[in-house]
Amino acid sequence: MTDQHTGTPSLPKTARRYRKLVGSLLFLPVFAAIAGYWLLYSVSGLQSTVAAVNRWGGGTVQLTGVHGTLQDLRVESILFKNEALELTLHDLRLNWSPTQLLHRRISINRLALESIRINQHTTETAPTAPQPPDSLLLPFGLSIAAVTVGSIHFNAAIQENAEPVISDLMLALDSDGTHHRLTQLNFTTPWATVESQAELAGNAPFDLSARIGIAAGAWGDIDTTVTGNLMQLTIQSVGQPSAANMTLQAQLQPFAENPLTQLHAILEQWNPADFLADAPQAKLSVSAQLMQDQAGQLAGHINIENHASAPLDQNGVPLSAIHTRVRISPELLMLPDVQVQSGKDGVVRGQLAWNRDKHVLTANLAVERLDPQQLYSRLQTAAISGKIELIGGTEKQSAHIDLRDRSLRLTADIARTMEQIMLERFNLQRNRSRLAGQGKLQLTGDQSFELSGELINFNSADFIQAVDSDLNATLQLSGQRLPAVAGTLKYIIQKSRLAKAPVSGLGEIAFTDAGHLNGKAELSAGSNRLFAQGRLDGERHDVQLTVNAPALVQLGLGVSGDLQTQLVFRGTMKTPDLDWKLDSKRLELPGKQQFSGISASARWHRDDTIALNVAVDTYRAHEHATINQLIATLDGKTDQHRLTVNAGINRDIAVRLMASGGLSGAKSERPLRWQGQLTELSATGDMPVRLLAPAALAASASSFLLNDAGFSISDGSVRIEQLQWAPDSLKTRGDFTGIGLLPDIPARAKKTPLQLGGRWHLDAAAQLTGELHIQRERGDWYLPGDVPQPLGLQQLLLQATAQQGKLSGQLILDSEALGSARADVTVPLQQTKSQWSIAKESPLQGNIHATIASLKWLNAFGDNLHADGELQIQAGIQGTVQQPDISGTVSGVNLHLALMEQGIRLQQGTLAAHFQQADLHIDRLYFASPYTSPPDSRLFGDLALQDTAGSLVVSGKVGLAGNPSHLDFSIDRLSLAHGTDYWIVSSGNGTVRFQQNRLSIAGDLRADAGLIMQPPEGGRPSLPDDVVLVNTPSPQRSQKLALDLDMNFNLGEKFHIRASGLEGRLAGQLQIRNDNNQQLKLTGAIAAQDTTFKAYGQNLTVKRGIVSFQGPLDDPNLNVLAVREGLAVEAGVEISGSVRHPQVRLVSTPEVSEVEKLSWIVLGRKPDTGGLDTSVLLSAAGSILGGQSGGGITDRITQALGVDEISFKQASAGSSLTGQIGVVGKRISSRAYLTYERGLTTSTIGIAKLNYNLTPRITIVTQAGEDSAVDLFYTVQFD
Known part of the structure; x- marks a missing residue:
């Protein structure tokens, strides 16, 4: 019992101990949660973390400007630095989800950086070979929704304002720890824009797949795929760099x-x-x-x-x-x-x-x-x-x-040891010309060098395309490279010749790499002399230069004229003493550049006074005067002077410029720079220019700056806010308003001209960025003509933007006369040397949409042209600048086209076409041609053309960028020509081709009907051949167009002629071609059918009328026979030979004398035995045999009155009429002929006669009036 009492009190004490332990264990996660929350979501937690990083980093990592919390963080700058690398991150912003850590996952919502600067340092450590990783597994999942980096600069410490190598980077990543997926990695470089995705396995051998798309400007688009694993990769790339094609396959073993x-x-x-x-x-x-x-x-x-x-x-x-x-x-x-x-x-x-x-x-x-x-x-x-x-x-x-x-030989021996480089021998020889030399460069000590050379009978024309020469000279160069380059050059030229001018000279010049010179040089070539001596050093200069060249043509260098100049320069740049003078009466430079009347002088003295005077009478480029009377003056002090320039340009423009300012840097080590004000600038001409107010101006050898300058231009104004130029950059911006285009044309029409306004800004350096904006503000554009026609412009906008290596343009047009149009195009830019340009192989991308409500505006470009209709255009543009690829459609309705002088009218036209690459394919172009009556419809009584309209149908392709063009056409009863004296309706088909400035036309045409009549006399007024106009502008030369013509033309069955005495029908076929000299050649023949020929008031029947062509158009062969039928003697005219050399003779059946032949043709009878017909026959002989057309005033009167004869003759013996009589005749039929004869000096009633040919030998003549009778004639012909 005692033991039980003793043990009872110990139980509560053990329980308390366990309760403390459990409480402590429960407190730890609570403490951790509180601490974590404090670190992640409080400002003090973030600051403590940053302090720890800066303290424990030992200077390797430094964070400055930290704001927010660790969960939503902003850092102004992060610096990471070691022996090999210096990395600077600017303006980092991070937002992530810490709660995802509980799921073993890092989730970053956003990571943004303004810029990253990377500076690599050289190290003596040898690079080690890369080793493959053991594993790429992650102990957690990773998700990065978005990483953005504005710009990445490499080695930025060398150049503070270095352009970024990478910009606009965007990245997204997702990983479950075993498989990693790069869902997005996009960035831009000065050369290309890159878009990529990739997947990577975390376990060996690390399977990898990736796709990379590159838009590389002139390189075009390049698609790359990567497959395999990190031990063995396969890369395949396919690209179309502009007009080129590229394929690449590679296998890599990265480690x-x-x-x-x-x-x-x-x-x-x-x-x-x-x-x-x-x-x-x-x-x-x-x-x-x-x-x-x-x-x-x-x-x-x-x-x-x-x-x-x-x-x-x-x-x-x-x-x-x-x-x-x-x-x-x-x-x-x-x-x-x-x-x-x-x-x-x-x-x-x-x-x-x-x-x-x-x-x-x-x-x-x-x-x-x-x-x-x-x-x-x-x-x-x-x-x-x-x-x-x-x-x-x-x-x-x-x-x-x-x-x-x-004949040519070049030998050289060069040896290099550790101590020196020796040119043991150098010998260049051709014919008698020889250049020999030797030298050495020590690689130890002060690196002394020696070089000696010799020209012996050296003719530069033996080696280059130059004038002949015979040069004999010696050259010696010696010096040292350390501690600074210094040496001496000596030369002697003697017994030499350049072209035809003797040449001599000598000189000795000491130099250093600091630009110090000291010595003397002389050179003579013909009558031209050059002398220079003195020294240039950092302390004091003393230089004299004299050039006296009265005959530059003696040098044979493509320069002619004369030149005299003297220069004396003493002192230093701080205390200069300079005098310079130049004169030339005439100076012609290569490229047909000519100066006349050049006079220039300058002085710059120690008291800082400065003066410059330049005068040029004329400057011509390619024989055209460009500048007339240029005068420029500058006077004042170094730091305060005034410049005035007056010049005439192209005879109609006067330019005046005034500026005041001063030079800085003249008395220091800084480069010379002029700075001051532009106080006046004006120019006359079609678009006058005037400076509105003084503007600040600065200029040097490496820069130009103009700010806040305002100009009045063509009733408008331009404001230049900035204009800054340097060898590697250009910056400018400004705006303009009220700029009138061609204001003189609307002034005649008392209308407001088209006025434009807009703005611009441009920044051209490593990247080209900028914008140009032009728009209509008010007014209208007027087409040329006696009465200028407005376009009814409602909106006009042109905009161009350059950014990210591309140039984009946009056009918007709304017009009452033209309709509306929208167009945009984008093309990559290319930097060449110091400028940006568009390469021919640059890819294009754009669109065109146009609705042309009317084509009437085309009428202003020709008095003979009348056009109308509606067009719809929709097209996309791809391909390259050199080879554009256009896709889209063109449609037209209600098209009308008329050539007024030719009488061609095309109506009810429709067009269906589409673009394909750089061609416009015309699916169908259709026109209807209404029937037009011929000038004389009596010849076409049975013609059935007026019931239906003619037509023209065209199909094929038209090259839009120098590509071949091929068109097929067909016409059906189309009125090809219609005037007061001609009319042709034709059908047929053919082709038109155009390639490399060569036009080929081939086809087969047949005349459905045609009529050629005598053209009216007079025509358009023209000056006589002996009148020559002076001071008329010479026509501009155009590129010659080669023509290949192959046309067949069939005159058909209804082609009539009524001209030059001919009346009837023509038939035949012609082939029209041209030769190598572009001269037309005709092959074929034209034959007259049912044709009469009127000669001296008589109608001759054309028995045989053939004009054959076997070559030149203007000299066909002739085979013509025309006779007067129905008489006892059928006489006529036979023409043979050619048009240029015709042979005309009289013929008859039966054969009679020449005089009688002529009488039967003209009078229809034998000649009068009393000689009364002599004058008439002589006149007829001159008309027929002399080549006259026979279309005199009497012929025109008879044609107007509807009769066949009006003539005057002497009354025959035994007639009741006496003296001179007038005769009016009309042929009733081929056998009957009615005449009325009346005396011109009497009041008798006259005589009416009817001649009727029963047979060729028997004729009945009845007459009534003054003397009535009936006669029967029988004709007997005796040889």
């Missing part, structure tokens, strides 16, 4: 010593100039087939073909092909069989090897028939063969060159 194990690449039609700013032009096809062999070397072939080789001076690549075998290892690059082709026959073949470890290049090359002119076009042609050898090891190398052709 091997030689990672690249296989490469197959093909690149077609590649132009380096489209991708590199300073690269030459070429059209290359490149193929590479490389594979790793058993020795671990990459071996295969590389072939390069240049389809557009050109010399270097023409910005081309002078090589046509390169073929080589390749072996690549970590230590050695070998080309064991290289072959380079230049031109047609030039070849360089041999071996090349580069040892990377020893830095040794060895070569053994053979040159065969190499033409230097293929390399540089100004070099003389030759066929050079020989060898080039480079041999040696790490301690000694040597090069030997031996090249020659029949």
Whole structure:
């Protein structure tokens, strides 16, 4: 019992101990939760964490400007720095979900960075080969919804304002710890925009798949896929860089010593100039087939073909092909069989090897028939063969060159040791010309150098395309490179000749790399002299230069005229003493640039006075005066002076400029810089310009700055807010309003001209960004003409934007006369040297939508043209600038086209067409042509054309970018011509082709009906041939159009003529072609059918009327027979020969004398035995045999009155009428002829006669009036 009492009190004490332990265990998670919440969601927790990081980082990591909480964090700057890398993160913003840690997952909602700057430091530690990872498994899941980085700069410490290498980066990632998915990685570089996705397994061998899309501007779009695993990757790329095609397949082993194990690449039609700013032009096809062999070397072939080789001076690549075998290892690059082709026959073949470890290049090359002119076009042609050898090891190398052709030889030997480089021998010789030299450069000590050369009977024309010369000179150069470059140049020229001018000279000049010079130089060439002496150094200058060149043409350098100048400069830039003068009566430079009356002088003295006077009478470019009477003056002090410029441009523009300011930096080490004000600027002309107020202006050799300048231009104003130029950048912005275009035309119409307004801003550096906005403010555009026609513009907007390496343009047009149009286009930009441009191979993307409500506006471009109709255009633009790919449709309704002078009227037209690539395919263009009556419808009584309209149908394609055009046309009863004296309706078909400035037209046409009548006399007024107009503008030369013509024209059965005495029908067929000299040639014949010929008041029946063509259009062969029928003697005219050389003779059946033939033709009877018909017959002979047309005043009167004869003659013996009588006659039929005869000087009633031919020999003549009678005549002909 005692033990029980003793143990009872210990139980509560143990329970309390357990309760404390349980309480402590329960408090720990609560404490952890509180601490975690404090760290993640409180500002003080974040600050404590940052303080710990900065303290424990030991300067490697520094965080500044920390705000927010650890869960929603903002850090202004994070710096990480070690020996190899300096990484700076700017403006980091992080938002994530800590509660996801409970699910073993890190979830980042947003991670944003303004910029990342990476600076790498060089280290002497050799890079170690990468090792494959053991595992890429994560102990937790990871989700990154969005990571954005504004810009990433590499090595930014070297250049503070360096352009970003990567910008606009966006990343999204998701991983369950085993499989990692990169759902988005997009970014932009100066060269391309990249979009990519990838998946990676966490277990070995780490399977990987990725897709990368690259939009690389001129390179086009490149799609790349990556498959395999981290031990073995396969890469496939397909791209279309502009006009080129690219495919690439590669296999990589990323952790091997030689990672690249296989490469197959093909690149077609590649132009380096489209991708590199300073690269030459070429059209290359490149193929590479490389594979790793058993020795671990990459071996295969590389072939390069240049389809557009050109010399270097023409910005081309002078090589046509390169073929080589390749072996690549970590230590050695070998080309064991290289072959380079230049031109047609030039070849360089041999071996090349580069040892990377020893830095040794060895070569053994053979040159065969190499033409230097293929390399540089100004070099003389030759066929050079020989060898080039480079041999040696790490301690000694040597090069030997031996090249020659029949008259030219180049030999050189160069040796390099550890101590020096020696030019042991250099000899260039052709014919008698020789250049020899030798020299050496020490590689130790002060690195002294020596070079000596000699010209012996050297004719530069033996080597380059230049004037003949005979130069004999010696040259010596010596000096040292350390501690600074310094040396002396000596030369002597004697017994020499340039062109036909004797040449001599000597000089000795000491120089340093700091620009210090001291010495004297003299040179004489013909009557031209140059003398210079003095010194230039940092303390004091003393320079004299005199040029007296009265005959520059003696130099044979493409320069002519005269030039005299003197320059004296003493003192320093701080205390200058300069006098300069230049004069030239006439100076002609290459490129047909001519100056006349040049006079210039300048002075800059120690008292800071400065003056400049320049005067030029005229400046002509390509024989056209561009500047007339330029006068520029500057006077004042160095820091305060005034500039005035007056000039006439193109005879109708006067320019005046005034500015005041001063030079800074003249008395310091800073570069010279002019700073002041532009006080006046004005220009007359079609668009006058005037400065509204003085503007600040600054300029130097490397900068130009103009700010806040306002101008009045063409009744409007322009404000330049900023214009800042530097060699590698341009910045400008401003706006304009009320700019009138061609205000003189609307002034005549008393209307408001089109006035434009807008704004611009441009920033061109490593990236081009900017905008140009132009819009209509008021007024209208007027088409040219005697009465200017307005377009009825309601809206006109043109906008261009440049950003992210692309230029986008937009056009909006609304017009009462034109309709409406919307167009937009985007094209990549390319930086070439110091400017931005659009390459021909740049890809295009755009759209065009246009509704043209009326085509009447076309009428303003020709008095003879009348057009109307509606067009609808919808098109998309792709392809490249050089080869655009256009898709879309064009439709037209109610189309009308008329050529007023020709009488051609096309109506009720419709058009259905579509775009395909760079062609407009016309599915069907249809016009109806209404029937038009001929000028004389009596000849076409049975013609059935008026019931239906004619038609024109066209189909084919029209090249829009220099592509070939091909059109097929067919016409049906189409009125081809309709005037007061001609009318042709025709049917047929043909083709029209146009390619490379050559137009080809072929077809077969047949006249449904036609009429040619005598054209009215007089026509349009013209000046006599002996009148010559002066001071008329010469026509502008246009590119010659070559024409190929092959047309067949059949006159059909209803082609009539009523001209030059002919009346009847024509038939036949002609083939119209042209020769190489663009002269028309005709083949075929035209025959007269049922035709009469009126000659001297008589109708002759055309028995045979053939005009045959076998060559020139204006000289066909003639075979014509026209006789007067129904008489006892059928007499007529026969014409043979050609139009230029006709042979005319009189014929008759039966044969009679020439006089009687003429009498039967003219009078219808024998000649009067008393000679009363002599004058009439002589006149008729002159008309018929002299080549007159017979279309005199009497013919026109008879035609107007409807009779066939009006004549005057002497009364015959025995007639009741006496003296001169008048005769009016009318042929009733082919046998009957009615006449009325009356005396001109008497009051008798006259006589009416009816002649009726019963047979060719028997004629009945009845007469009534003054003397009535009936007579019967029988004609007997005696030979």
